[in-house]
Amino acid sequence: MNYRTLPVFVAIFCLVSLPLFAQSSAAPAEIICFHGNILTGVALQSTRPERVTALAIAHGEILAAGDDTSILARYKGPSTELIDLHRAFVMPGFNDAHVHLGDAAQILLSVNLTGTHSLAEMQQRIRDAAQKAAPGAWITGGGWDHTLWASKQLPTRADIDAVAGSHPAYFVRVDGHIAVVSTAALRAAGITRATPDPSGGKIDRDASGNPSGIVRETARALVEKRIPAPTPELRRKGIEMVLQDAVSHGLTSVQDNSGWQDFLVYEQLEQEGRLPLRISEWLPFDAPVALLREHQAHHAKTDRMLHTTMLKGFMDGSLGSRTAALDAPYSDDPGNSGIPRYDQAKLNQMAVERAKAGFQMGFHAIGDRAVEMALDAFAAAEQADPAARSARNRIEHSQVLGPDDFARYRQLGIIASMQPNHLLTDMSWAAQRLGPDRSKYAYAWKSFLDDDVALAFGTDYPVEPITPFRGVYAAVTRQNEAGNAVFDPEERITLGQAITAYTQGSAYAEFAETWKGILAPGYAADFVVLDRDLTAVAPNAILGATVLRTVVAGKTVYQAAAAEAKRR
Secondary structure, three states, rough: OOOOHHHHHHHHHHHHHHHHHHOOOOOOOEEEEOEEEEOOOOOOOOOOOOOEEEEEEOOOEOOOOOOOOHHHHHHOOOOOHHHHHHHEEEEEOOEEEEEEEHHHHHHHHOOOOOOOOOOHHHHHHHHHHHOOOOOOOEEEEEOHHHOOOOOOOOOOOHHHHHOOOOOOOOEEEEOOEEEEEEEHHHHHHHHOOOOOOOOOOOEEOOOOOOEEEEEOOHHHHHHHHHOOOOOOHHHHHHHHHHHHHHHOOOEEEEEEOOOOOHHHHHHHHHOOOOOOEEEEEEEEEOOOOOHHHHHHHHHHOOOOOOEEEEEEEOOOOOOOOOOOOOOOEOOOOOOOOOOOOHHHHHHHHHHHHHOOOOOOEEEEEOOOHHHHHHHHHHHHHHHHHHHHHHHOOOOEEEOOOOOOOHHHHHHHHOOEEOOHHHHHHHHHOOOHHHHHHHHOOEEOOHHHHOOOOEEEEOOOOOOOOOOOOOHHHHHHHOOOOOOOEEEEEOOOOOOOHHHHHHHHHHHOOOOOOOOOOOOOOEEEEEEEEOOOOOOOOOEEEEEEEEOOEEEEEEEEEEEEEHHHHHHH
């Protein structure tokens, strides 16, 4: 049973079981939410998805879903908490299938360059930070995107030196695949004109052959290893900030790619009862198998709030940085086909070893060459160990494919873990990067569904804002946020399909579809209350949706001030 047939199964189960529930005495609920407009997610893609007005909740799970009268009559006890939803729209909580919480935390605590619309604006933020920094201290940050600037030109070390002075400085592009560094940072890393490009990376050079300040992919590590780690207190502060950001945007679960020290902070928060949402943490594909087993065993896999899951590997970079690996050169950069991160034979060997060790794997792959590398590695793993077929291996991003690749996803049982909001950012230049032939197979959500490939949606936060509503809007419209440009409209999907990919599809991708992603008896009481019914508004109104309340395991972890005032 795949995740798209699950809602039908649940609906049948609920109908068959209803007489049994009616004949039995119901235990009182801890919480009853009533007077709602509740989309349960059951049969979500049918013409009449299930709607109820009330939920009974106990022990973090849904006891029952139905109408106000029957739920209150059967499940209200003397200590039951009653929550009047005031007819607000309720749906299963969003499960973001791809985030980088640790990176987001560091950006918030350093020089946040997100949204800068010119080099001068970027420089001003760096100048402000340099004036406050201790002499010789590193200045770090990220979020800049040169495609938003009129010049479209990458910054250089000279641009950074002009405002950072003698400080070693390191600023990651919004996609996390290239960085610009100062001369002092290059010096600290020992990078000179004689330094060779590392495997899977590149050090950009100026006309004289000297490092320009741009380091790509694995070359970033040459500098990163010289940057002092944040203090435990600072790391925790940043993580608490991003977790609050997540629940305020309706996320009840995230699938996260952060460092091990970040995971230990999540663990500490959970022990203190302060972890507000569910986290499935990825481990690095490149780490030795012995270490991966040690980290996997560190925290119980049965813990529904926090545990480790798949192994994350990187096949290539990004389209925005022109480091995504393509079969043919970029249409707007004929001498460049991107940067593959692996030799295929080595990749296959590592995939086989990790498949035999029982790990689920997920490979970042944006360009068509990178996608093919990932598919070949998964095929090698399945050939060596047929059990790998049931591992629900994933390709993260899956942005540019060849026409025959969709069928290979289906044949190998690969999940397409995608972030439709990327199209909103990439739309203004993606066609120039790819040309018309490749663009037909880019961001191709409908083609995946047509080929019966499971979709899981996320945001890639902090590469994109963490709000899921941009992704839902992009999936159903394929228009930019202004509504005046469209990218290959044939690949639009329905609202039901988009919500499914962001709830049940994401749950399926982490082997959790039997207990979260819908609001039905026995499922987790993870839901979000919104200021508008996403199924009843025009598509452009989805972008403005506001979260009134976020509930995880029956506990309200976020409530908007306006919603609280209305409730009172």
